[in-house]
Each structure stands twice: as structure tokens, then as C-alpha cells.
Amino acid sequence: MILELSKVIKGLQNQLDFESSLELDKSFLESIECVNASAVQFSGNIRKLDKRYELTLSYSGELVFECHRCLKDVNVNLQNTVERLLTTSLETDEEEDLILIQDGRLDLVPVLEEDITLNLPLQILCNEDCAGLCPHCGKDLNNGMCECDEKKIDPRLEALKNLFT
Numbered sequence: 089m090i091l092e093l094s095k096v097i098k099g100l101q102n103q104l105d106f107e108s109s110l111e112l113d114k115s116f117l118e119s120i121e122c123v124n125a126s127a128v129q130f131s132g133n134i135r136k137l138d139k140r141y142e143l144t145l146s147y148s149g150e151l152v153f154e155c156h157r158c159l160k161d162v163n164v165n166l167q168n169t170v171e172r173l174l175t176t177s178l179e180t181d182e183e184e185d186l187i188l189i190q191d192g193r194l195d196l197v198p199v200l201e202e203d204i205t206l207n208l209p210l211q212i213l214c215n216e217d218c219a220g221l222c223p224h225c226g227k228d229l230n231n232g233m234c235e236c237d238e239k240k241i242d243p244r245l246e247a248l249k250n251l252f253t
Contacts, residue, residue, distance in 0.1 A: 089108055089110055089195070089196045089197060090193050090194065090195050090196070091104065091106060091134065091193065091194045091195075091196060092192065092193055093134060093141070093189055093192050093193065093194055094192035096134060096135075096136055096141065097141075097176060097189070097192055099136070102135065102136055103133050103134065103135045103136070104133060104134045105131075105132075105133045106131065106132060106133070106134075107130070107131035107132075108129075108130060108131075109127045109128065109129045109130070110127060110128050110130065110196075110197070110200070111125075111127050111128075112125050112128060112149075112201070112204075113197070113201075116201050117151075120151075120204070120205060120208060121153065121154070122151045122152065122153055123152045123153060123154060123161060124151070124152040125149065125150070125151045125152065126149050126150045126151075127149065128147050128148070128149035128166065128200065129147065129148050129149060130145060130146065130147035130148075130196070130200065131145075131146055132144045132145040132146055134174065134194070137173075139175070140173050140174060140175050140186070141173070141174040141175070141189070142171065142172075142173060142174070143170070143171065143172045143173075143174055143187070143194070143199070144169065144170070144171050145169065145170040145171075145172075145196065145199060145200070145203075146168070146169045146170075147166065147167070147168060147169075147170075147200060147203075148165075148166055148167040149165075149166045150163055150164070150165055150166065151163075151164045151166060151204075152164070153212045154212075155212060155213050155214040155218055156211050156212055156213060157213060157214075157218040157219070157220030157221070158214060158218050158219070158220050158221055158228050158229075158230055159221070160214045162212050162213070162214050164208070164209075164212065166204060166207075168203060168207055170199060170200075170203045172186075172187050172199060173185070173186050173187070174186065174187045174188075174189050174194065175187070175188060175189065176188075176189050187199065214230075218230060222234040222236055224236045
């Protein structure tokens with residue numbers, strides 16, 4: 089979603105309010121390994137502060153991921169407020185954290201995608217006690233133990249078992 093900021097930049101408005109919903113791009117969802125996503129609802133404003141501008145963006149939505157241990161679907165609720173400083177020109181290298189407004193327009197999608205990525209948990213689990221899948225037969229260990237032989241020896245170390253018999 090691209091916001092037209094020319095009225096705020098020219099001083100005709102002190103603030104621009106916005107509200108909308110957005111379907112996240114399929115390539116972005118694949119990059120964060122998301123299985124499914126609802127539309128993201130967002131609202132906010134851009135205010136003029138001397139030579140800079142302040143973006144406040146609140147969003148909410150729901151993403152579906154696979155549990156990293158047992159592969160069950162896990163719903164992750166998104167809800168956050170982002171504040172960023174914007175500028176129409178970068179003058180020094182110290183201003184790297186500012187977002188550049190180009191041609192009086194600002195694309196909100198990169199800001200939204202960056203914040204979603206940064207706020208995702210490192211490991212997505214269906215619950216903290218998830219036992220995962222058996223590495224040999226693939227049974228979901230949350231539903232009980234499997235019948236696999238637990239005494240399997242690493243083939244690289246199997247020759248050592250004959251030393252003590």
C-alpha cells in the first residue's frame with residue numbers, strides 16, 4: 089500500500105491518517121515459512137516534525153505456521169504498533185535508521201513485513217511440552233510412545249560394543 093504524502097510534505101496538512109487491510113504477498117509468506125494468513129488490518133498516521141515525519145502504524149492479523157516439532161498447524165496472532173521516523177532526503181550516514189520518502193510517496197508494505205519478521209518467535213510450537221515426531225517412524229510422540237527400538241547404536245560406533253564382551 090502506497091501513501092501519497094505530498095500534502096504533508098508541502099505543509100498543506102500536519103497529519104495524514106490512514107486505515108486499510110492488506111493481503112500479505114505469497115513470496116513474503118514463503119520466506120517466513122507461513123502456511124496461511126488472514127488479511128492484515130492496519131491503521132495509523134504520519135505527522136510532520138520539523139524536517140522529519142513520524143509514522144505510527146498499528147496492525148493486527150493471524151498467521152498459520154507448522155509446529156517446528158510435530159508439524160501441526162499453529163495460529164500466531166499478530167498485533168503491534170510500529171513507530172518510525174521518515175525523511176525526504178538522507179544527508180549523513182548516521183541517518184540509516186530513517187526511512188526515505190521518495191517522490192512524495194511511502195510504501196507501507198516493507199515496513200509492515202519487516203516488523204512482522206522481527207516479532208515472530210524463534211521457534212513456533214503448538215505447546216511448550218511438544219514431544220515432536222519419532223525420528224525413525226514419524227509417529228507423533230504427543231499421542232504416545234512409538235514401538236521403535238530405542239537401543240539402536242550409531243553405525244559409526246557399533247564396532248566399540250564388541251570391545252567389552
